């Protein structure tokens with residue numbers, strides 16, 4: 001059987017090179033650039049005939065990535081790829097899971113339709129499943145979700161002594177309690193009201209006293225950073241250990257990585273989105289998920 005071909009869309013090279021040996025895959029090349037008018041030029045640099053192609057493309061800042069990704073998948077089929085899988089460690093648009101106001105687009109469904117039409121399967125890491133029970137509600141292709149919680153617990157065990165795990169909203173309680181259980185630490189959950197994209201109010205519901213513990217705030221996504229920034233401000237106490245902010249996906253809009261570091265907090269993310277705060281490696285779990293879907 002020919003080895004599968006892994007192709008990294010721009011910015012995903014590090015993940016593709018980590019995955020390749022775990023999958024006994026070859027890394028293929030792609031030329032992708034913009035014409036002067038902004039249209040996309042795309043060319044595969046390896047033969048795709050009769051091969052399984054795995055495209056690695058995390059979907060932070062998705063609008064600029066989705067059209068080239070769809071071109072790539074369609075072209076791969078034209079060039080003879082037998083299967084085309086997508087590894088999108090961060091899956092965009094999942095938070096638009098309802099028509100909150102009349103007339104709004106439920107973009108999670110639209111992205112799911114576009115991806116399902118072009119790919120044979122999808123592997124992702126902790127998609128934001130809030131009002132959907134599973135990806136199968138909107139994706140019509142086989143999907144496999146990697147859960148970063150055990151890796152987060154392991155990171156906390158190895159790097160933080162005497163932690164108190166803190167979830168940033170009530171919805172995160174189940175997830176946060178699992179992280180805390182595996183990290184052998186107590187946990188508390190804050191209350192969050194989001195009034196607008198950049199207007200978040202966080203309050204303490206029933207928090208355990210820090211008692212010298214290091215607060216470890218955990219969330220699935222840091223986007224504008226308002227949730228983490230407000231939480232850090234709320235729990236930061238003079239003389240107490242500085243908080244650690246841990247997220248699966250660091251999107252860091254609005255320079256929120258810099259703003260968070262300026263508070264004195266340590267910021268740690270998984271490598272689902274490449275960033276200098278990546279200290280939790282999901283590649284091995286992603287490789288197992290790919291193997292499971294391909295077999």
Ligand code: R5P
Pocket residue numbers: 168197200219220221222223224225226227228
């Ligand atoms: C929301 O439900 C998520 O779990 C995150 O808390 C949220 O996406 C963070 O967004 P931001 O960084 O913009 O406050």
